[in-house]
Amino acid sequence: MSELVARYGRWAVVAGASEGIGAAFARSLAERGMDLLLIARQERLLRDLAAELREDFAVETRCLVQDLGDDALAEVLARTTRDLDVGMVIYNAAFVPVGRFVDIGLSDLQKLVRVNVRGPVTVLSTLLPAMVERRRGAVVLMSSLAGFQGSPRIAGYAASKAFNTILGESLWEEVREHGVDVIACCAGATSTPGYRRAFKRDPPGPAMMTPLKVAEQTLAALGRGPRVVPGFFNRIVAEVTTRLVPRRAMIRTMARAMKDL
Numbered sequence: 257m258s259e260l261v262a263r264y265g266r267w268a269v270v271a272g273a274s275e276g277i278g279a280a281f282a283r284s285l286a287e288r289g290m291d292l293l294l295i296a297r298q299e300r301l302l303r304d305l306a307a308e309l310r311e312d313f314a315v316e317t318r319c320l321v322q323d324l325g326d327d328a329l330a331e332v333l334a335r336t337t338r339d340l341d342v343g344m345v346i347y348n349a350a351f352v353p354v355g356r357f358v359d360i361g362l363s364d365l366q367k368l369v370r371v372n373v374r375g376p377v378t379v380l381s382t383l384l385p386a387m388v389e390r391r392r393g394a395v396v397l398m399s400s401l402a403g404f405q406g407s408p409r410i411a412g413y414a415a416s417k418a419f420n421t422i423l424g425e426s427l428w429e430e431v432r433e434h435g436v437d438v439i440a441c442c443a444g445a446t447s448t449p450g451y452r453r454a455f456k457r458d459p460p461g462p463a464m465m466t467p468l469k470v471a472e473q474t475l476a477a478l479g480r481g482p483r484v485v486p487g488f489f490n491r492i493v494a495e496v497t498t499r500l501v502p503r504r505a506m507i508r509t510m511a512r513a514m515k516d517l
Contacts, residue, residue, distance in 0.1 A: 258288040260475070264394045264437075265343020269293045271324055271379055272349030274301035276448030277398060280467035281346050282309060284475055291316040293340065295333075296349070297323050324349045324379075325370030333382045345383050346396040347376040347420075350413070357411045365412055372416035376423065384431070391435035394478050397424040399442045401490060404497050406507040409514040417442075421483065428482035440483045441474040444490035465490070 268285045272278040274296035282292055286309040296302045299321045306317035320336050322329065351371040353364040376397055387393030402410060403417030424440030431438060446465045470486045477484035485494045497506050 258290075260285070260288045261290055261343075264392055265341050265390075267291050267293065267337075267340045267342045268344040268346065269295065269337065269342055269379070269383065270346045270348065271295045271375070272347065272398075274298040274305065276348075277443070277446060277467045277470050278346070278348035279305055280471040281348065281396070281475075284468070284471045285344070286313040286315045286317075289313070289315065290344065293318045293320060293337065293342075295320045295322050295324065297321065324375040325351070325367055329375065329378050330382050333379065337383065341390075342383050342386065343392065344394040344396070345379060345387075346398070347379055348396075348398045349375055350398070350416070352410060352413045354410055356409060360412070368412045368416060372413065373419055376420060380427070384427075384436070387436045388431055388434045393436040395424070395427065395436065395438040396474055396478075397421075397438070397440045399424065399440045401442055401444045401485070401494060401497075402510075403442070404494065404506075405503060405510060407514065408507070408511040425482040437479045438482065439474065439478055441470065441477075442483060442485045442494065443470050444485070444487055444493065446470055 268290045270278055270282045270285070270292060273282050273294035275298070278296070282294055282305060286292060292306070292309065292315060294302055294306055294317060299319075302319045302321060306319050309315060310317050320332070322332055349371055351368045353360045353368060380395065384393075384395065397420045399421040400414070400417040402414040403421050407414035421440045421442060424438055428438040444465060446467055448467055465487045473486040474484055485491045
């Protein structure tokens with residue numbers, strides 16, 4: 257039995273698991289002997305990943321093909337996890353419409369709120385009470401350095417990530433006395449398929465992280481504090497943007513970085 261299983265329990269739920277950081281978390285957890293409920297919309301990717309992890313690590317994997325912005329999420333998730341002792345929840349899913357806020361359609365903005373804000377609230381409202389009752393568990397909320405300041409052309413996404421950071425930090429204090437560790441992972445640019453689809457380019461060189469490094473550093477930080485910024489370069493950026501550079505200057509820097517998106 258791995259330290260992670262002994263500490264939190266055997267089952268982990270990974271929301272947004274089909275590729276990128278979510279798939280990396282699933283692999284890291286399977287390597288540590290955790291059984292997995294993998295949630296995403298892309299059925300083929302999800303089932304291929306589940307089969308691969310079963311073969312490589314001899315863990316049990318289940319798939320839930322589900323839109324995390326759907327109104328039925330709470331009911332479906334409660335039914336699916338009814339017989340599982342869920343010890344860890346990772347919410348990785350995000351929707352990233354790119355462009356000026358006034359040019360993005362209302363349907364996309366509402367989808368952003370459903371997936372990036374309502375989704376993690378729904379998942380945690382469904383699964384966190386049992387962790388508190390058992391007095392063990394862990395929660396990872398994937399956030400972003402984009403949520404540290406206004407980020408023109410990804411305004412809604414940045415705002416949703418700020419929400420997830422504050423939610424994670426708040427829950428860290430609320431439930432840690434009940435044996436549940438919560439952490440908000442404020443990742444920088446990471447080389448994922450989702451990043452390339454949203455921004456039509458690879459992440460910039462010195463800041464680029466691999467999904468596996470993000471997952472491993474986040475899991476290593478569980479229990480050490482309410483927030484983690486994976487990557488040495490990204491930690492420097494976080495310190496500079498929050499402590500040294502005036503907020504107006506940072507927003508304008510972000511605007512220049514995003515102007516060609």
